[in-house]
Amino acid sequence: MDGYHIPSTLDEALDLLESYRGRARVIAGGTDLVIQLRKKEREAEALVDLSALDEYKQIKVVDGTLKIGSLCTHSQLAGSSLVKSAAPALAEAAASIGSPQIRNIGTIGGNIVSAQPAADTSIALTALGANLIITSKDGLRDIPLGRVFTGVGKTALDPTSEILTEIHIPLEEGCISSAFKRLSKRKALSLPVLNTAAYVHLSEDQAYLQTVRIAAGPVSTVPWRADEAETSLKGARISLKRIREASDLAAEKASPRNSLRGGAAYRKKMVGIFVYRALKTAIENLGCDLNG
Amino acid sequence: MKKRGKGIACVIYGIGNTGMANPSSAFVEICVDGSAIVLCGAVDMGQGTSTALVQIAAHELGLDAEDVVIRTGNSAVTPDAGLSTASRQIYISGNAVKRAAAAAKQVIMEEAATVLNGTVDDLEARNGFVTDKKTGAQISFGELVSKARAKGKLAVGAGSFNPASGALDEDGQGDAYATYHYCTQIAEVEVDTETGEVEVISIVAAHDAGKAINPQAIEGQIEGGVAMGLGYGLMEEVVTDQGYLKTPSLAEYLIPTSLDLAATIRPLIVEVIEPTGPFGAKGMGEPPTCPTAAAIANAVYDAVGVWVSELPLTSEKVYNALEKAGKLEKTDPLGAPALA
Numbered sequence: 001m002d003g004y005h006i007p008s009t010l011d012e013a014l015d016l017l018e019s020y021r022g023r024a025r026v027i028a029g030g031t032d033l034v035i036q037l038r039k040k041e042r043e044a045e046a047l048v049d050l051s052a053l054d055e056y057k058q059i060k061v062v063d064g065t066l067k068i069g070s071l072c073t074h075s076q077l078a079g080s081s082l083v084k085s086a087a088p089a090l091a092e093a094a095a096s097i098g099s100p101q102i103r104n105i106g107t108i109g110g111n112i113v114s115a116q117p118a119a120d121t122s123i124a125l126t127a128l129g130a131n132l133i134i135t136s137k138d139g140l141r142d143i144p145l146g147r148v149f150t151g152v153g154k155t156a157l158d159p160t161s162e163i164l165t166e167i168h169i170p171l172e173e174g175c176i177s178s179a180f181k182r183l184s185k186r187k188a189l190s191l192p193v194l195n196t197a198a199y200v201h202l203s204e205d206q207a208y209l210q211t212v213r214i215a216a217g218p219v220s221t222v223p224w225r226a227d228e229a230e231t232s233l234k235g236a237r238i239s240l241k242r243i244r245e246a247s248d249l250a251a252e253k254a255s256p257r258n259s260l261r262g263g264a265a266y267r268k269k270m271v272g273i274f275v276y277r278a279l280k281t282a283i284e285n286l287g288c289d290l291n292g
Numbered sequence: 293m294k295k296r297g298k299g300i301a302c303v304i305y306g307i308g309n310t311g312m313a314n315p316s317s318a319f320v321e322i323c324v325d326g327s328a329i330v331l332c333g334a335v336d337m338g339q340g341t342s343t344a345l346v347q348i349a350a351h352e353l354g355l356d357a358e359d360v361v362i363r364t365g366n367s368a369v370t371p372d373a374g375l376s377t378a379s380r381q382i383y384i385s386g387n388a389v390k391r392a393a394a395a396a397k398q399v400i401m402e403e404a405a406t407v408l409n410g411t412v413d414d415l416e417a418r419n420g421f422v423t424d425k426k427t428g429a430q431i432s433f434g435e436l437v438s439k440a441r442a443k444g445k446l447a448v449g450a451g452s453f454n455p456a457s458g459a460l461d462e463d464g465q466g467d468a469y470a471t472y473h474y475c476t477q478i479a480e481v482e483v484d485t486e487t488g489e490v491e492v493i494s495i496v497a498a499h500d501a502g503k504a505i506n507p508q509a510i511e512g513q514i515e516g517g518v519a520m521g522l523g524y525g526l527m528e529e530v531v532t533d534q535g536y537l538k539t540p541s542l543a544e545y546l547i548p549t550s551l552d553l554a555a556t557i558r559p560l561i562v563e564v565i566e567p568t569g570p571f572g573a574k575g576m577g578e579p580p581t582c583p584t585a586a587a588i589a590n591a592v593y594d595a596v597g598v599w600v601s602e603l604p605l606t607s608e609k610v611y612n613a614l615e616k617a618g619k620l621e622k623t624d625p626l627g628a629p630a631l632a
Contacts, residue, residue, distance in 0.1 A: 099549075183487060185527050185606065187551035193607070240624045260531060260538050266608040273486050273622075280624075290624075 003046040009053070013163060014137050016048045022160040024048050028071055029106040031098065032114045056109075056165055059083060066169040070109025074121070075100070077108060087169050088285060089178035089197040089278075093124035096182050099189050109164045112148070115155045117224070118192050118217030122149075124180050125167060126215035126223040127197035127278075133166035142168070149222035172211070175202035179281035181274045185261065192217070193262040194270045198278035202238070206288055209233045212246075214279070216271055219256045226250035226275060238283060240290050247276035293485045293621045296493070299590025301583035302476045306469030307575040308380040308455045315454035316373040316385040320349060320392040322400060322447035326420050326434035327359045330392070333373035334385040335365035339577050340509035341381045345389050347505050348570050352393035354417025355433070371450075379575030380455075382505060383471060386570035387453035395449025400436040407431055407439060456568070471566050473579045475499040477518070479587035483595045485621040488611030490592055492522055497580060498560040503572030507561055510576060514559035517580025522555070523548045525585030527604050 005024075007013040017024055023045035027033050036042040050056070056069035059080050066086050068077070077083050077094035084091040097103055097111070097120050111121045112132070125145050132148055134141040134157060141162070148155050157164065178199040184190045194216065201211040212233040214226040229250035236242045251272030258264045280290060308314050318332035330349045336342040342362050350357040363369055373385045397417060404422040405412045408429045416423050423430045437447050455470035480493040497514050504510050527546045531538040539545040565572035585603055593599050598613040614620045 183489070183607065186546050186549060188549040190546060244622075244624070260544060262608055266611060269611070270487060 001044065001046060004049065005046060006049045006052050010056075010135060010163065010165065011137075013048050013050060013053070014135070014161065016046070017160055017163070018137070020046050020160075025159065026050060026113075026163060028110045029073065029102075030110075031102050031106040032110060050163070061086065061171065064171050064173070066171055068108060068167040068169070070112075070164045070166060071107050072109075074098075074103035074106050074108070074111070077121070078103065086171055087124070087128050087178055089124040089127055089180040089199065089282070090121060090169070092180035093120040093182075093195070093197065096120050096180070096184075096192075096195075102189075108167060112145070112167070113155055113157060113164055115149050115151070115153050115222070116218075117152060117220060117222055118195055119223070120180070120182070120192070120195055122223045123195050123215045123217045124178070124197040125169070126225060127180075127199040127213045128169045128178055129199065129213055131168045131170075132164055133168060134162050135165040136161045136163075140165075146223075146225070152221050172201050174204060174210075175206055175286050176200065177282045177285035179278045179285060181278045181281070183270055183274060191261060194218075194256070194267050194274055196271070196274040196278045198275065198282045200279065200282045200286075202283070202286060202288070206286060207237060209236050209238055212279070214250060214275055216250070216254065216275065218259070219254045219267070219271065224254065226253060226271075228253050229275065233279075238288065238290070240280070243279045243283075243290075244276055247272045247279065250275045293623055294482050295485055295595045296480065296482050297591045297593065297595025298478060298480050299587045299592070299594055300476065300478050301586035301590060303474070303579055303582040305379065305473040305475070305575075305579040305582065307383050307471050307473055308378050308457055308469055309374075310378075311457055311460035311466055311468040313454050313457070314374050314378070314380065314384065315452055316381070316388040317371040317450065317452035318345075318373070318385065318388040318392040319371055320353075320389065320396040320449050320451070322353065322396050322433055322437055324434055324437045324441065326355075326432055326437070327361065328353055328355055328393070328396070330360060330362040330389055331370045332362065332364055332385055332389055333367065333370040334381045335376045337376060339376075339513060340506060341376065341385070343509060344382055344505040344573075345385060348386050348573075349389050349393045351571065352390050353397050354422075355420050359420060376577075379473065379577040379579065381575070381577075382573050383502075383566075383569050383575045384453055384455055386505070386573055387568075388451045390570045391451025391453060392449045393451070395451060396447045398449070399440055399445055399447040400433060403436045403440040403443075403445070404431055407436070470568060471502075471574050473500060473574055473576055474562075474564075475579050475583060477521075477580075477583040477587045479584065479591040481588060481591040481595055483592055483610065484607075485596060485614060485619065486623060488607040488609070488614060490526060490588065490605055490607070490610060492526070492555040492588060494556040494558065495522070495584060495587070496558045496560065497584075498562055499576055499580060500562040500564045500574070501576035502564060502566035502569045502574035504561050504563055505571065505573050510561055511559040513576055514580045515557050517578070517582075518557045518584050519548055519553050521581040521584025522553065522588070524581065525588040525603060525605055526552075527606070529604050529606075
């Protein structure tokens with residue numbers, strides 16, 4: 001490796017990326033990258049360490065948007081009262097990653113750009129309808145999270161000129177909440193057999209669902225949206241029956257694969273169970289008693 | 293829906309190697325300062341044998357444990373004790389150490405009989421002093437070693453022990469062990485009837501290790517063994533695909549973390565004195581791992597009425613068994629009333 005750089009400004013970091021013409025990689029927490037480098041799954045001539053860029057370690061709400069710096073650690077997200085109240089799915093997802101050591105150093109930006117189909121924060125952010133702010137010398141790009149992932153481990157970011165700097169979660173006015181549910185073989189340090197997140201926006205009288213977003217992984221090569229289930233709940237009167245039907249529809253449309261962590265058939269069934277649980281918790285977070 | 297159940301499993305575990313000789317040996321020297329050194333090849337890899345062997349030597353000699361040091365596991369220095377396997381070191385090396393200590397002690401007892409004008413039978417060694425029970429006269433170990441040495445005698449002893457393991461006949465039958473560890477564990481689990489997930493609520497583990505030389509270490513062995521047994525029962529799995537190992541590291545081969553051990557583990561020590569053991573002790577290194585998975589599988593059956601006869605009991609296997617038996621139960625039945 002040619003060099004390890006710790007730029008003190010974002011411009012300096014972008015200069016370094018440009019000078020290495022794509023042969024340098026950005027490192028934040030390094031909890032994925034260091035392993036990949038050791039296994040020679042990724043190569044890097046140099047590493048550009050963003051840890052000195054404190055301005056991207058902040059969480060704030062500005063004009064109805066929850067803005068999260070890409071260098072925020074999972075521990076920071078899991079412990080943030082702002083995230084817990086405005087985007088509980090993200091707080092729960094961050095809390096479920098790895099172990100305390102990994103959560104203390106791993107970042108949300110890193111979790112996103114590693115582009116794993118069941119990255120816990122990516123699943124939560126997909127349901128939350130997040131946008132990514134990507135900075136280059138030409139300025140900022142604001143793109144929906146769903147368009148960033150192009151395959152397992154692949155993103156639309158240009159490694160020669162772009163850095164993910166912020167994650168924006170729109171906070172719709174009214175009754176909104178979200179939840180994250182996860183199935184794994186053990187309670188820490190394990191990748192999910194399945195993870196799901198649901199976002200709900202209820203009518204003012206809390207009787208109807210206005211907007212619903214549902215995400216799950218690993219169901220596809222990228223974080224998966226249960227489009228049909230979402231559509232089926234749009235404008236629906238809230239009931240356990242409707243939620244169950246939508247969850248079953250999500251399971252029906254999901255086509256997960258076999259892997260070491262779980263069989264395809266089992267995962268498909270679990271999509272129904274965990275989507276149901278996520279939807280139910282998200283609605284109950286708003287004080288709705290679904291059991292009538 | 294979550295359902296609870298309880299399961300029980302018992303194990304008889306042979307102590308020492310199966311149907312063959314497996315001796316151990318030890319040397320003990322009482323030093324001129326009144327302390328003692330034990331040399332024994334038994335390797336302590338964390339299970340606590342060094343401490344227990346010191347306790348055995350100290351008790352046999354009549355010394356405080358802090359006045360006994362032990363050197364183990366160095367074949368340049370320590371005599372052969374065989375392997376730290378088969379839950380055998382306390383039973384077998386414990387006896388070897390006890391015999392070596394008795395031989396070394398004999399030298400100072402004879403010296404004490406001479407010095408105190410008594411007989412060995414009337415003498416008692418305790419806390420580093422030999423006392424004549426008839427007269428109350430007392431002399432320290434250190435002085436006795438010094439006096440014996442002046443006469444050309446050293447307070448050293450060697451001891452060895454080989455368990456009376458019966459040989460096996462050509463059909464592999466026979467009483468293959470000199471003694472056996474007995475244990476029973478009871479598991480309480482909670483099974484999620486929607487997902488097949490199994491949560492262990494508590495494990496009660498009763499173990500007969502003979503005389504408990506070091507009860508705290510035995511409790512540690514039980515808790516550690518149950519933790520490993522829980523991993524064996526619920527998650528540990530070697531997976532291969534066309535001959536290639538798919539679980540080569542601890543990232544894929546999962547063992548329990550502390551969060552997976554939220555279960556209450558309650559160790560119970562049952563002391564049934566083994567006449568051939570050192571002060572009645574037997575072995576107990578491996579047994580705590582053995583019944584846990586079976587107890588969990590039985591508890592799963594008790595909870596949801598399905599047998600899963602292949603370990604580990606992953607949520608997927610339990611789910612498939614529930615599905616096959618028509619016993620999946622969703623938390624909220626369809627048709628629940630709409631929210632008003």
